Amino acid sequence: MPNNKRSILEINHLTKDFPSKKVCVHAVSDVSFQINEGETVGIVGESGCGKTTMGRCVVRAIPATSGEVIYYPEKGEPVDFLTIDKNRMKELRKDIQMIFQNPYSSLDPRMTVLDIIKEPLTANFPGMSKAEMEEKVMDIAGKVGLNVSYLKRYPHAFSGGQRQRIGIARALVLKPRVIVCDEAVSALDVSIQAQVINLLKDLQREMNLTYIFISHDLSVVEHISDKVGVMYLGRMVEYAETEALFSRPRHPYTEALMSAVPVADPDVKMDRIPLMGEIPNPANPPSGCYFHTRCRCCQQKCKEVMPEYREVEPGHFVACHYAEEWELRGFHYEEEVQGEQKNRQG
Amino acid sequence: MEEKKIENDGKDIVLDVRDLRINIEMDEGTLTAVRGVNFSIKKGETLGLVGESGCGKSLTSKAILGINEKKCKTTGQIVFDTDGRGMVDLLSLSPKGKEIRQVRGKQISMVFQEPMVAFSPLYTIGNQINECTRLHITKDRKKSREISLEMMKKVGIANAEKRYDQYPHEFSGGMLQRALIAMALVCNPKLLIADEPTTALDVTIQAQILELMKELQKDLNMAILFITHDLGTVAAMCDRVAVMYLGKIVEIAPVKDIYAAPAHPYTQGLIGSVHKIGTKKEERLFSIEGTVPLALNLPPGCGFYERCGKRIEGVCNVKEPELTELSDGHAVACHLCGGCQGCAFGANSGEEAKKDAE
Numbered sequence: 001m002p003n004n005k006r007s008i009l010e011i012n013h014l015t016k017d018f019p020s021k022k023v024c025v026h027a028v029s030d031v032s033f034q035i036n037e038g039e040t041v042g043i044v045g046e047s048g049c050g051k052t053t054m055g056r057c058v059v060r061a062i063p064a065t066s067g068e069v070i071y072y073p074e075k076g077e078p079v080d081f082l083t084i085d086k087n088r089m090k091e092l093r094k095d096i097q098m099i100f101q102n103p104y105s106s107l108d109p110r111m112t113v114l115d116i117i118k119e120p121l122t123a124n125f126p127g128m129s130k131a132e133m134e135e136k137v138m139d140i141a142g143k144v145g146l147n148v149s150y151l152k153r154y155p156h157a158f159s160g161g162q163r164q165r166i167g168i169a170r171a172l173v174l175k176p177r178v179i180v181c182d183e184a185v186s187a188l189d190v191s192i193q194a195q196v197i198n199l200l201k202d203l204q205r206e207m208n209l210t211y212i213f214i215s216h217d218l219s220v221v222e223h224i225s226d227k228v229g230v231m232y233l234g235r236m237v238e239y240a241e242t243e244a245l246f247s248r249p250r251h252p253y254t255e256a257l258m259s260a261v262p263v264a265d266p267d268v269k270m271d272r273i274p275l276m277g278e279i280p281n282p283a284n285p286p287s288g289c290y291f292h293t294r295c296r297c298c299q300q301k302c303k304e305v306m307p308e309y310r311e312v313e314p315g316h317f318v319a320c321h322y323a324e325e326w327e328l329r330g331f332h333y334e335e336e337v338q339g340e341q342k343n344r345q346g
Numbered sequence: 347m348e349e350k351k352i353e354n355d356g357k358d359i360v361l362d363v364r365d366l367r368i369n370i371e372m373d374e375g376t377l378t379a380v381r382g383v384n385f386s387i388k389k390g391e392t393l394g395l396v397g398e399s400g401c402g403k404s405l406t407s408k409a410i411l412g413i414n415e416k417k418c419k420t421t422g423q424i425v426f427d428t429d430g431r432g433m434v435d436l437l438s439l440s441p442k443g444k445e446i447r448q449v450r451g452k453q454i455s456m457v458f459q460e461p462m463v464a465f466s467p468l469y470t471i472g473n474q475i476n477e478c479t480r481l482h483i484t485k486d487r488k489k490s491r492e493i494s495l496e497m498m499k500k501v502g503i504a505n506a507e508k509r510y511d512q513y514p515h516e517f518s519g520g521m522l523q524r525a526l527i528a529m530a531l532v533c534n535p536k537l538l539i540a541d542e543p544t545t546a547l548d549v550t551i552q553a554q555i556l557e558l559m560k561e562l563q564k565d566l567n568m569a570i571l572f573i574t575h576d577l578g579t580v581a582a583m584c585d586r587v588a589v590m591y592l593g594k595i596v597e598i599a600p601v602k603d604i605y606a607a608p609a610h611p612y613t614q615g616l617i618g619s620v621h622k623i624g625t626k627k628e629e630r631l632f633s634i635e636g637t638v639p640l641a642l643n644l645p646p647g648c649g650f651y652e653r654c655g656k657r658i659e660g661v662c663n664v665k666e667p668e669l670t671e672l673s674d675g676h677a678v679a680c681h682l683c684g685g686c687q688g689c690a691f692g693a694n695s696g697e698e699a700k701k702d703a704e
Contacts (some may be wrong), residue, residue: 082469190620191633192398197631219578219620242432260552261623262576266581266601267603275550278521
């Protein structure tokens with residue numbers, strides 16, 4: 001339950017490099033955060049900032065270069081995902097699953113939907129009888145809102161939203177505790193997006209799930225997450241409770257990112273903080289603070305010294321030398337009336 | 347082919363689409379992809395065309411340029427204010443003829459959704475932008491290079507001289523989209539069709555591109571048909587919005603009205619399903635149940651009937667609602683709202699509508 005502050009995942013100094021002959025791309029460097037059970041943590045950032053790589057490292061779909069991912073199983077001692085042996089990992093895989101971005105390419109077109117949802121069961125419970133498996137599949141398919149009589153069909157017969165439900169059912173059939181959602185709703189239409197987000201929230205309440213929700217869509221992340229982490233060039237630059245982060249960002253990058261979100265309200269004037277240029281090459285990152293080349297508050301120190309990722313307020317982590325000094329603008333939260341128009345603070 | 351001269355009462359109208367219908371013959375039957383769409387765009391105006399995938403918005407825009415596939419049977423009128431010839435029905439022109447080619451790429455141009463796909467990987471960016479200028483403006487290579495370079499600088503491509511001779515794979519997504527916009531604008535078109543120009547881009551880049559388009563629109567006084575499913579960008583970009591559903595425009599209004607008082611249940615649903623940052627957290631987002639039906643063998647009545655939360659049996663599934671004007675410039679196709687003075691959406695009694703239907 002949300003109030004139960006039991007830690008479920010702890011990610012410490014996670015690093016992933018992709019070395020090639022000439023250069024080494026530091027896709028994820030020194031990312032640390034912690035997640036409680038039943039929480040949703042949103043990860044945002046521009047494309048190429050390493051958020052997907054980070055998610056994949058957490059589930060050990062790809063091996064991380066260094067760092068640790070401490071997982072607290074329901075019973076027993078906490079384990080480090082990155083170092084435990086394969087057999088034990090296989091056992092624990094049931095607890096941590098992934099939902100992928102593109103519902104069109106993440107489902108095998110030659111398998112029926114029933115087989116797709118069943119596959120995790122056959123892989124993890126070879127002893128289970130066929131009837132029992134199918135019962136479980138039916139159960140979960142009903143839960144995610146798939147018509148059970150359609151399960152013998154192939155994925156091409158389903159629409160995007162339905163396919164994403166299939167992907168969710170596949171992730172849920174093992175009764176996991178943590179789900180990494182990698183851009184789970186980005187490929188869907190707005191009205192379908194809302195359906196799937198509602199579904200994810202319902203399932204979370206029902207099954208006490210923990211989500212790592214990776215997305216580039218800030219409004220979706222703001223809606224679904226309890227905590228949000230902002231990544232830039234492979235590093236976590238800010239991590240805080242959702243409302244704290246959105247109402248009072250401490251990192252200039254977070255501020256710029258939020259000012260670029262188009263608001264579905266013609267009365268709100270877009271007052272964007274321009275970000276100069278583009279993301280630097282992660283194989284050859286700038287000196288000092290990675291963000292200093294595009295930062296509007298850049299000082300001499302930023303060009304030389306890499307800022308420490310530190311806690312400026314309880315639960316609010318920032319990697320900026322001047323996090324306490326800037327008065328950065330965020331979103332103004334309306335407390336009283338629902339649906340009332342918000343304004344951005346000047 | 348001889349083009350028809352068509353009267354035009356509005357003075358500044360650049361494009362007037364009248365009763366556009368597109369049918370696609372398929373093995374399973376005829377797919378009615380666009381079912382009688384009417385709209386017009388004025389000089390310097392941005393019209394947003396909003397809808398979910400499969401609602402026919404892309405087909406509509408491609409029909410304007412005459413670049414739909416052959417199997418798309420298009421009827422209706424697409425009247426465009428051409429340079430020199432006055433109002434011309436583009437549909438009456440041969441899709442491969444000389445006349446339409448003078449319009450296409452020069453007077454009307456298009457920015458496509460995925461910049462990575464829209465460019466040929468085999469030619470340099472400069473070469474591809476040049477194609478347009480050399481076809482329409484000058485045959486002189488040097489001059490055409492100058493024009494292209496100038497446009498590349500205008501859209502904010504740094505180091506244009508160097509970039510000119512680079513290939514698309516050397517560009518990032520945002521830069522490619524800029525190059526695509528440069529290519530579309532190099533001939534100073536009267537109308538720019540932007541088909542989801544920022545969907546594939548990051549928010550920061552998206553904001554840059556939107557601002558760029560707005561600036562260039564001011565400079566060139568061109569009209570923009572802005573196709574998207576993102577209501578956030580619509581609010582930032584458009585003067586008027588047309589909401590499409592199942593091949594029809596169900597609501598068309600000035601952008602303020604659409605957000606302040608959406609009249610069609612579908613529009614209401616679309617706006618409701620977008621979460622606004624900073625509003626009080628509701629547990630659930632409003633969502634429209636079901637999905638867009640396939641436009642094959644459509645039943646009579648309103649296309650939104652199956653998914654509508656306010657449907658009235660015996661009315662909505664019997665007669666198709668017409669687009670009726672509510673207030674100045676705000677029209678909606680819904681039995682619940684049509685012609686009812688000062689009705690706060692849905693307040694109109696179903697009884698009245700029932701009588702009408704009978």
